[in-house]
Amino acid sequence: MATGILGNQALAAGADTIVYTVPADTFAVVSLNLANRSSSTPADVRIAISDSGTPDNADFIEYDSELLASGVIERTGIVMQAGKNLVVRSSTNDVTAVSYGIETSTGTS
Secondary structure, eight states, X not given: OOEEEEEEEEOOBTOOEEEEEOOTTEEEEXXXXXXXXXXXXXXXXXXXXXXXXSOOGGGEEEEEEEEOXXXXXXXXXXXXXXXXXXXXXXXXXXXXXXXXXXXXXXXXX
């Protein structure tokens, strides 16, 4: 099982991006950092936990939250079951998403 950085992406503006997917027979405790690399332009960001790469309305844990220029949004203690995707979106190209945490086997192979 993995520990540490589980996924990282430089986000493309306006695109849903899967940063991390929990493997089969596993659950994960994940933290997510979104960093705005722009020193002058804020970004609107979305975070969802979804069965697919296209979240439904009920999947969002952040929706169009403002990420200030040179700012960071951190979400910690996100518990995810097998097969779930951590999906993020930014309104600009200047945001990096990094997920880190620990995966644990459910013992059901």
